[in-house]
Every structure is written in C-alpha cells, then in structure tokens.
Amino acid sequence: MEQLNRLADCIDQLRRSTETRSVEAVQLVKEIENRDQLIAQLRRDLKEVTARAASQERETGRLRVQLREQQQQLAAATTSLQAKTDEAAALADQATDLQDRLAGKHAELLKLSDWSHAIERAPLRYSIRKFLYGWSRRVFALLPLDAQRKSRLASQLRRWLKRRKPVPGQSAASPEQASQPLPALLVNLPPPPLTTQPCVVMFGVIDWHFRIQRPQNLAKELAKAGQTTFYISNNFIDDQAPGFEVEALDASRRLFQIRLKVCGAPAIYHAPPSAAAIGQLCQSIAMLLRWAKVGAVDCIVQHAYWFPLARRIPNSTLIYDCMDHHEGFGNVAQELLDLEIALMRRADLLVATSDWIEQHARRENANVAVIRNASEYSFFSQRPEQIYQDAKGRKIIGYYGAIAEWFDLDLIQHVAQTFSQHLILLIGNDTTQAKKALKACPNVVFEGEVPYASLPYYLHAMDVCLLPFKVIPLTLATNPVKVYEYLSAGKPVVSVKLPELSKFGDRVRAAENPTDFVAAIREVLQALPEAQSTLQARRSFAQQQTWRHRAASLRQAIDTLPQPKVSVVVLTYNNLALTQACLDSLVTHSHYPNLEIIVVDNHSSDETPAFLTDWAKGHPDRIVILNPDNKGFAAGNNVGLAAASGDYLVILNNDTVVTAGWVKGLLRHLRDNQNIGIIGPITNNIGNEAKVSTRYKLIEDMHVESAELTYGRMGESFEINTLAFFCVMFPRTTYARIGGLCEEYGLGFFEDDDYCRRVQQLGLRAFCAEDVFVHHHLSASFNQLGAQKKRVLFEKNKALYESKWGPWVPHVYRDV
Structure with a gap:
C-alpha cells in the first residue's frame, strides 16, 4: 500500500507538473495568437507581405493543430491516474520538445515581422514593392518599435525597394553585358583638343557599356558635331580621395566616359547624395575640368541625383533631359522626386521627350523644349546577312525591350492563344515573371536579353512588331524608342493606344482594347507580303527621326535659350x-x-x-x-x-x-x-x-x-x-x-x-x-x-x- 501511495504521490506530482506545463503552453499559445493577430493585421494592410510569410503562417497553423492535439493528449494524461510513469514522462518530454519548436517558430515569425530580414531573404514581387513603398510611412508609425530601430528598418527597406529598374521604351542588352567587368580604363591620356564650342558634361543614368539608350546616342551625336563630350557614369570608384578615370570612346578623342571617385561608391537610384559625397564629387569634377581645360559647359542631366553637382559647375548651362515620368515607377525615393522638382525649376532648359512630360514640365519651368526619342537608322535599317529563323517556319509576332511592370502579360497571352499557329517571340530582360505566367502558351518563346548589336538579327525576322504596354501614367508619358527602330526596318507595328503614337500617323496601328489589338495583328498578317512602297514609307519616316536630328535640335534649343538681360x-x-x-x-x-x-x-x-x-x-x-x-x-x-x-x-x-x-x-x-x-x-x-x-x-x-x-x-x-x-x-x-x-x-x-x-x-x-x-x-x-x-x-x-x-x-x- 505504501508503494501505491508513493506511486500515487509521484503521479500526482507529475500531474501537477503537467498541468503547470499545460498552463505555460496555453499562455504561450495566447502570446503566439496575439503575435499572429498583429502579423495578420500587417498582412492585411500590406496585402500579403511575402510568399515566405504565407508559408510560415501555414507552418504556424500546422503547429497550432499539433499543439491542440498534444494538449488533448496532455489533458487525457492528467485525468488518467492509471497512466504509467514512463508514459507521463514521455508526454512531458514531448511537451518540452513542442515548446522548444514553438519558440523557434515564434522567433522566426518575429524575424519575419522585421522587414529587413524578410527583404534580405526573399525579394517581393515588383507590384507588392510598389504598394509597400506607398504605405510604408503609415505602417512604420504603427509598428511597436523604438525610433532608432524604425530608422534602421526604414533605411534597409528603402535600399531593397529602390533598386534600379529598366526604363520603358529603351533597347535591350544582354545580362552578360551587365555582369562583365568594364573595359580597361585609360589613364594618363592627353586632354582632348581645344574647341571654341562648349564642352558637354552628360550626367548619365547608367554606365555607358550597360545598355545603349538615349543618353549614349545623344552623346555620340554631339561629339560627332564637334563638341567634346564627357559621359559621367553612375558607376563610381570607391576611394576616399577625389579624382576620376577616363576612357576614350572614339578615335577622334571627342567622346569620353568618366568615372568619378566617391567614398562608398553610392548608387544614384536610392537617395540624394550626402553632403560628403557632394563635396568629393565637386573636387573630382573640378579635376576633370582642369585636365580638359574646358571653357563654357553644357551640363546635361539625366537623373536628379546629379543636380546638386551639376548646378555648381562654373560657366555652365544646366539642361535637364527628362526621359520618363519617374514618379510612375513607384519605387523612387520621395527625396529624389523632390530633388527632381527642384531640378525642373532650376534648369536653364528642360527637355521633354513627350507631350505628356511637356505639360508636366511647363508647370515648373517656362523654358521647355520637346525633343523626342529617335533611332540609329543606319544600324536598324540594314538587314543582316543572317537573321533569326523559326525551326517550324511559323510567322513571327515579335517584341524586344524590357519586360517589366508596364508590359501587359494578359494581352500577350490573348495574342498567343488567338494566333496559336504563329510564334510569339519576346526578347528582353524579364523582371515580372512573364515566362512563368505564359508557360501555358507553347508558342511563346523567350530569348532573354541580347546584345544591342544583335537586335537587327531578330528585328528583320519579325513579321509583326508589337508594343504591348499597359496604359498607365508611366507609359502615357513614354515616347517609345523601339517604334522608331521597328520602322527603320520597315516593319508593321501594332501598339496599344498611347498619346505619343499619334506622332507616327498611320504608320503604326494603335488599338484601344485587346479585341482591336488582335484584329490589327490579323490584318497585318493577312496583308503579307506588303508592297515595297509601304515598307519604304516607314523607312523614309524613320530616316528623318534619327539621333543626329535630335542632337541638332538640342543644340539649337540651347543656343536659342532666352537669357535674362x-x-x-x-x-x-x-x-x-x-x-x-x-x-x-x-x-x-x-x-x-x-x-x-x-x-x-x-x-x-x-x-x-x-x-x-x-x-x-x-x-x-x-x-x-x-x-x-x-x-x-x-x-x-x-x-x-x-x-x-x-x-x-x-x-x-x-x-x-x-x-x-x-x-x-x-x-x-x-x-x-x-x-x-x-x-x-x-x-x-x-x-x-x-x-x-x-x-x-x-x-x-x-x-x-x-x-x-x-x-x-x-x-x-x-x-x-x-x-x-x-x-x-x-x-x-x-x-x-x-x-x-x-x-x-x-x-x-x-x-x-x-x-x-x-x-x-x-x-x-x-x-x-x-x-x-x-x-x-x-x-x-x-x-x-x-x-x-x-x-x-x-x-x-x-x-x-x-x-x-x-x-x-x-x-x-x-x-x-
């Protein structure tokens, strides 16, 4: 009997211990549920922060089910005094193990609620990033964090959200091109030959060798016209001392790429330059100007980051070449947008690439010139000896350029399904998971990004060229480069209806809805082969819309700029x-x-x-x-x-x-x-x-x-x-x-x-x-x-x- 009493006492002690652990587990569940409610509220506000958060939530739910099952087992064990000691001990061990697992998952969830960890581990879709940035200030105000942690958290979030995005309406380039090291930069070069014309200092938005876009094309033509042109790369040299490296880009020694030295080599897309960066940039650009022995300067700014530097250059005319509606990207820091407004107001000349941008620009500056995009006609008009061929001999409906948030995947899917007998050829960097979205369309082929020099190889193989953009503020402001390039090859073009398409007249078919878009493609395909006169009319138009024409217009706009007396x-x-x-x-x-x-x-x-x-x-x-x-x-x-x-x-x-x-x-x-x-x-x-x-x-x-x-x-x-x-x-x-x-x-x-x-x-x-x-x-x-x-x-x-x-x-x- 004494042994039974001792056994009963032991069992009773185990029961009380188990009950205590049960209470602790219940409290733990309540705490986890409170945390889950906070995380769930954040998810509702931010529309499902990450796919990983959802995965972790499902895992937490599974663990909750396990916890309820273990609680039931524990309750049964506590009500049954007939259970053996080893079984009670095993239940206690399981409860302890479960507690450890729950604590680990709970810590993961807390990490997940910390934006910086989630961002570093799993990038969000572009559309989620756009929404997050607009609501981040409001959400940060609600987070139960101290001011220092909020500041650090905001900085990490901005660095992730504001990564550089491709520009709509610009030509594509290969990913290999972006990852290759820069060519050897030439040093100890003699200064360029002196000229009576103002030199051009063009503050670029990308490195010269990354993609061939409007800035590089304008720089090349200004240099050909006799102006010594320095293209300032966004790729800085990380150095505490001021200075620069120069790379000659042509044999005439009129065109150079310049890399400036800046401590930390900051990215220009995330935030305005710091006071220290401005000071070092000024010293670096001063060394360049002394080396080149320049006189008057035309400062052509392509990105607001450069404004604090460009406005300081002596004997200069400040030109802002506004290529895009930057606010439409949705991931641009408000500080940079404010700096852009200041640049628009302060610029001696504001260049707009479209009527939409012009209307916006004239609210900030009286001196606005519309200088649209163009094409390198001699390059795109020449048919290569070899062109792309479809192994099945299908007609090719093609597009090249960035495949980003402004690219209408639903429209392309509709086209692919309607013309299932033809090849839909898409060329460009896919930043919106288009390949995954269109995997059900076997006639859609993704070539990825290709070198600029390879574009005619694909272009001249296309039977119809597309501009399948969404109609959003970003594209409403866009004067698409690729249309000029399509027309240079004499190709028929079908596009969604955008304001700038009216400048092309009947040379481009513009559709207001998917039905009309598909109908326009069908009309083009049925009319093939087209008469040579039709092809030549497109080429003749493009031949008058070259970068040489745009550079001349820019030079004239600068020369005729009204100056205060x-x-x-x-x-x-x-x-x-x-x-x-x-x-x-x-x-x-x-x-x-x-x-x-x-x-x-x-x-x-x-x-x-x-x-x-x-x-x-x-x-x-x-x-x-x-x-x-x-x-x-x-x-x-x-x-x-x-x-x-x-x-x-x-x-x-x-x-x-x-x-x-x-x-x-x-x-x-x-x-x-x-x-x-x-x-x-x-x-x-x-x-x-x-x-x-x-x-x-x-x-x-x-x-x-x-x-x-x-x-x-x-x-x-x-x-x-x-x-x-x-x-x-x-x-x-x-x-x-x-x-x-x-x-x-x-x-x-x-x-x-x-x-x-x-x-x-x-x-x-x-x-x-x-x-x-x-x-x-x-x-x-x-x-x-x-x-x-x-x-x-x-x-x-x-x-x-x-x-x-x-x-x-x-x-x-x-x-x-």
Missing part, C-alpha cells in the same frame, strides 16, 4: 589702357549672349572719349555716355544705372579684367538664393574678405590660375558685411527698392558701405561668390588724386557714413 556699367576716368583691357575682357570672356555694356566717362582728359565713341559704333548692345564733368563715383555710376535696361545690373570698375563665365557664375548664386540682394566675386586685390592669395604675375597667366581657383570652390559662397564695388551684381528688384548709390559721398569712398547697409536694411543679404574671380588693379582712378587728397576725402566721407549708420567697422581680410 545683364547690364554692365563701367565708369571711366582716364587710364585708357586699363579701360581697353577691361572692355576687351568683357567682350572676350563673358560668354553671355544677352549682355549690355554701358560705359560712362567722367570727363576724361586723355583719349578715352574718342576710343569709346569708336568702340561703340555698330554695336547696339554697347552704350557710351560722355559726362560734361567729373560727377564722382556714385553719381557717374547712377547715370549708367539709369540708362540700363537689364534684369540684372552690374557695377564694374574700369581697372578690372573679368574671367570666363563670370556673368553666369554671379547669376547662378542670385537665382539659387532669393535672399541675396547683392553679390560680388573674389579677387586678387581688395581690402576685405574677398581677397584671395594668387601667384600670377602676368595677366595672361591670371586666367589659368583663376580657373584653378574657381573650379576648386565651385558652388561656394559666403555672407559678407560689405562688398567693395569694384564688381558687384544685383537684381533689378534690389535697384528698384533701393535706388542708386548715395551721391553725397562725392568722388568716392564709403558709397559701397552705404549701399550694403541699405540692402541689409531691407532684410536682404550681401554675398561673395567663391567660384567667380575678377582681377582688380585697385584704385587706379583714385591714385591720381594723391595721398593727401585721398586721406581728406576718406575722413570726410567716413564722418558722413557714421552720421547715418553709426561707427564704421573697418574691412578685414579673411582668415588664412
């Missing part, structure tokens, strides 16, 4: 040689088409009046005003300002020599910062912070050194209390509010201090542009007064200034 007032008093050097530099180095030069002579006694009269003859943009007496610095300049008609006004001493692109440089700072009321350049000789150290002794050497100085400081400026009026620029709005210089100061001294105080009194600011240099001889006219007269005049005007503005703060040099 700038009026330069130069006050002279004797010193003819200095005046001649100043005016010659204005004509030679300003590189600005809408420049008005107004020379006011303060009754010079040398040959200056005669020279000026002869200098202005036959030049309506040169105005000479001869004062009957010496009105002094302020009054003399006021005469010129009153005669000026420009949108921007410049006061320039006649003892200065301007440098290349100085007008655009000062203008850029005024346009980029509406709070600047007046701005001046750095110089070699002045009594304040605008003075910088220089080495040159001859004026001929000054231009080379000034380029080195300004390239190294591109985009930089600083606020200054008082600008010296040897060279200042201000908008007409400043002049309209303040008026001219104060004439109470007579011959000179302190009128520049006074004017700056009046500017600041309006809440505006005075700035010095670090990337604009103007040579200054310093006080050439005042030196004729003599030291004593200058001192008397200085003290008199100082007293006048202090009576108006308080104690005068002497000018200082910058800290070196």
Whole structure:
C-alpha cells in the first residue's frame, strides 16, 4: 500500500507538473495568437507581405493543430491516474520538445515581422514593392518599435525597394553585358583638343557599356558635331580621395566616359547624395575640368541625383533631359522626386521627350523644349546577312525591350492563344515573371536579353512588331524608342493606344482594347507580303527621326535659350589702357549672349572719349555716355544705372579684367538664393574678405590660375558685411527698392558701405561668390588724386557714413 501511495504521490506530482506545463503552453499559445493577430493585421494592410510569410503562417497553423492535439493528449494524461510513469514522462518530454519548436517558430515569425530580414531573404514581387513603398510611412508609425530601430528598418527597406529598374521604351542588352567587368580604363591620356564650342558634361543614368539608350546616342551625336563630350557614369570608384578615370570612346578623342571617385561608391537610384559625397564629387569634377581645360559647359542631366553637382559647375548651362515620368515607377525615393522638382525649376532648359512630360514640365519651368526619342537608322535599317529563323517556319509576332511592370502579360497571352499557329517571340530582360505566367502558351518563346548589336538579327525576322504596354501614367508619358527602330526596318507595328503614337500617323496601328489589338495583328498578317512602297514609307519616316536630328535640335534649343538681360556699367576716368583691357575682357570672356555694356566717362582728359565713341559704333548692345564733368563715383555710376535696361545690373570698375563665365557664375548664386540682394566675386586685390592669395604675375597667366581657383570652390559662397564695388551684381528688384548709390559721398569712398547697409536694411543679404574671380588693379582712378587728397576725402566721407549708420567697422581680410 505504501508503494501505491508513493506511486500515487509521484503521479500526482507529475500531474501537477503537467498541468503547470499545460498552463505555460496555453499562455504561450495566447502570446503566439496575439503575435499572429498583429502579423495578420500587417498582412492585411500590406496585402500579403511575402510568399515566405504565407508559408510560415501555414507552418504556424500546422503547429497550432499539433499543439491542440498534444494538449488533448496532455489533458487525457492528467485525468488518467492509471497512466504509467514512463508514459507521463514521455508526454512531458514531448511537451518540452513542442515548446522548444514553438519558440523557434515564434522567433522566426518575429524575424519575419522585421522587414529587413524578410527583404534580405526573399525579394517581393515588383507590384507588392510598389504598394509597400506607398504605405510604408503609415505602417512604420504603427509598428511597436523604438525610433532608432524604425530608422534602421526604414533605411534597409528603402535600399531593397529602390533598386534600379529598366526604363520603358529603351533597347535591350544582354545580362552578360551587365555582369562583365568594364573595359580597361585609360589613364594618363592627353586632354582632348581645344574647341571654341562648349564642352558637354552628360550626367548619365547608367554606365555607358550597360545598355545603349538615349543618353549614349545623344552623346555620340554631339561629339560627332564637334563638341567634346564627357559621359559621367553612375558607376563610381570607391576611394576616399577625389579624382576620376577616363576612357576614350572614339578615335577622334571627342567622346569620353568618366568615372568619378566617391567614398562608398553610392548608387544614384536610392537617395540624394550626402553632403560628403557632394563635396568629393565637386573636387573630382573640378579635376576633370582642369585636365580638359574646358571653357563654357553644357551640363546635361539625366537623373536628379546629379543636380546638386551639376548646378555648381562654373560657366555652365544646366539642361535637364527628362526621359520618363519617374514618379510612375513607384519605387523612387520621395527625396529624389523632390530633388527632381527642384531640378525642373532650376534648369536653364528642360527637355521633354513627350507631350505628356511637356505639360508636366511647363508647370515648373517656362523654358521647355520637346525633343523626342529617335533611332540609329543606319544600324536598324540594314538587314543582316543572317537573321533569326523559326525551326517550324511559323510567322513571327515579335517584341524586344524590357519586360517589366508596364508590359501587359494578359494581352500577350490573348495574342498567343488567338494566333496559336504563329510564334510569339519576346526578347528582353524579364523582371515580372512573364515566362512563368505564359508557360501555358507553347508558342511563346523567350530569348532573354541580347546584345544591342544583335537586335537587327531578330528585328528583320519579325513579321509583326508589337508594343504591348499597359496604359498607365508611366507609359502615357513614354515616347517609345523601339517604334522608331521597328520602322527603320520597315516593319508593321501594332501598339496599344498611347498619346505619343499619334506622332507616327498611320504608320503604326494603335488599338484601344485587346479585341482591336488582335484584329490589327490579323490584318497585318493577312496583308503579307506588303508592297515595297509601304515598307519604304516607314523607312523614309524613320530616316528623318534619327539621333543626329535630335542632337541638332538640342543644340539649337540651347543656343536659342532666352537669357535674362545683364547690364554692365563701367565708369571711366582716364587710364585708357586699363579701360581697353577691361572692355576687351568683357567682350572676350563673358560668354553671355544677352549682355549690355554701358560705359560712362567722367570727363576724361586723355583719349578715352574718342576710343569709346569708336568702340561703340555698330554695336547696339554697347552704350557710351560722355559726362560734361567729373560727377564722382556714385553719381557717374547712377547715370549708367539709369540708362540700363537689364534684369540684372552690374557695377564694374574700369581697372578690372573679368574671367570666363563670370556673368553666369554671379547669376547662378542670385537665382539659387532669393535672399541675396547683392553679390560680388573674389579677387586678387581688395581690402576685405574677398581677397584671395594668387601667384600670377602676368595677366595672361591670371586666367589659368583663376580657373584653378574657381573650379576648386565651385558652388561656394559666403555672407559678407560689405562688398567693395569694384564688381558687384544685383537684381533689378534690389535697384528698384533701393535706388542708386548715395551721391553725397562725392568722388568716392564709403558709397559701397552705404549701399550694403541699405540692402541689409531691407532684410536682404550681401554675398561673395567663391567660384567667380575678377582681377582688380585697385584704385587706379583714385591714385591720381594723391595721398593727401585721398586721406581728406576718406575722413570726410567716413564722418558722413557714421552720421547715418553709426561707427564704421573697418574691412578685414579673411582668415588664412
């Protein structure tokens, strides 16, 4: 009996232990169910996060069933005191094992709820990514995570979601081409030959060798037209030191690919450049510009990432070549979209590839030119000696290009099923699992991506060429390149109805619905073989739509770009040689088409009046005003300002020599910062912070050194209390509010201090542009007064200034 009691006690102890474990298991189930409800809610909000999540959920459900079964067994064991000890122990072991397994699965589910792990382990379908990005901010606000983890999680999610996507309407290339190492980059090349034309710096969206697209085609044609062209690759060199590597792309040494050095080699598609990246990029591009000895620059930007760099390049015209409706991709960071808007507004010229983009662009910029896509006609029009052949001899209905989210798989399936007796040939990178979706259509053949050079091999084998796009904002904005290429080969084209298809007239059959699309294909097939005149009509149209035509249109749009008028007032008093050097530099180095030069002579006694009269003859943009007496610095300049008609006004001493692109440089700072009321350049000789150290002794050497100085400081400026009026620029709005210089100061001294105080009194600011240099001889006219007269005049005007503005703060040099 004692043994039975002990056995009963043991069994009772096991029962209590089992009950305790059961309670713990129940609590564990409740916790898991609570977690599952949270995950389920996230799944409902995000429409089934991943296929893996669904798989794990099914696994969890199976484990729940197992758990319920084990609970039933456990309950039965606890109610049966007749169970043997080893059976109770076995049940306890099973419960423990089950608990461990559940804990492991629970941890996996927690990892799955952490987006970063799910993203790293199993990429989502493109359509899910698009939806996730739009809702991510809202979802992150609901997640029970601390701010630091949310920030890290968001960063990891963006890096996955914003991976680069192919561009619609562009030609395909082989995956091997993308994975091959770049050709050996040439170093220590001599600079390209000098030219009077502006050089082109084209900031690309892909590497030159990845795919041949619009940017490369335009770059090739601009180089053929004589413009030295630097194609800036998006593939950076990871290096802490600034620099670049150059690759010559043609024998004429007019076309180069440039790879810039940037620490970390960031991808341009994910986020705007950091401040550190911008600084290093500026240094790297400065080294390129010095090496190439460039003058004026046409900066053609293909992606918003480059905007903070391109806007800083001295003596440049900023062109944004807007190829696509980037927001339509759905995976572009909002920061990049905001940067694109800023680029659209700031660009000197905004190029749109379609009417849809033009309408959007004109809301941001008045200077918009529509320059559509085109084809390399000579390449696509020539039939290769060998072309693709179907082993079964079927007619070929074909398409080449990216097979991405804008590709209508349902439409292609309808075509394949309707024309089951024909071959549906699809060429291009499949990023939307089209092959899997169309596996039930045996007449659909996927060739994958092929090299650009192989496209005619397939194109000339096609009996009908398709453009089977979905009608979405992205494609509504697209001017499809491949249609030009199809027509270059004389091929009949059937497309969905898109706005840009109207530009092709009846050369392309455009269908509004799948029924019409199939009917159009049937009409083409029934009309085969087509008359040679029909084929030639298509080719003739394409022959007038080449990249050479588009490059010429781009060049014309840049050359005819309206520029704000700038009026330069130069006050002279004797010193003819200095005046001649100043005016010659204005004509030679300003590189600005809408420049008005107004020379006011303060009754010079040398040959200056005669020279000026002869200098202005036959030049309506040169105005000479001869004062009957010496009105002094302020009054003399006021005469010129009153005669000026420009949108921007410049006061320039006649003892200065301007440098290349100085007008655009000062203008850029005024346009980029509406709070600047007046701005001046750095110089070699002045009594304040605008003075910088220089080495040159001859004026001929000054231009080379000034380029080195300004390239190294591109985009930089600083606020200054008082600008010296040897060279200042201000908008007409400043002049309209303040008026001219104060004439109470007579011959000179302190009128520049006074004017700056009046500017600041309006809440505006005075700035010095670090990337604009103007040579200054310093006080050439005042030196004729003599030291004593200058001192008397200085003290008199100082007293006048202090009576108006308080104690005068002497000018200082910058800290070196």
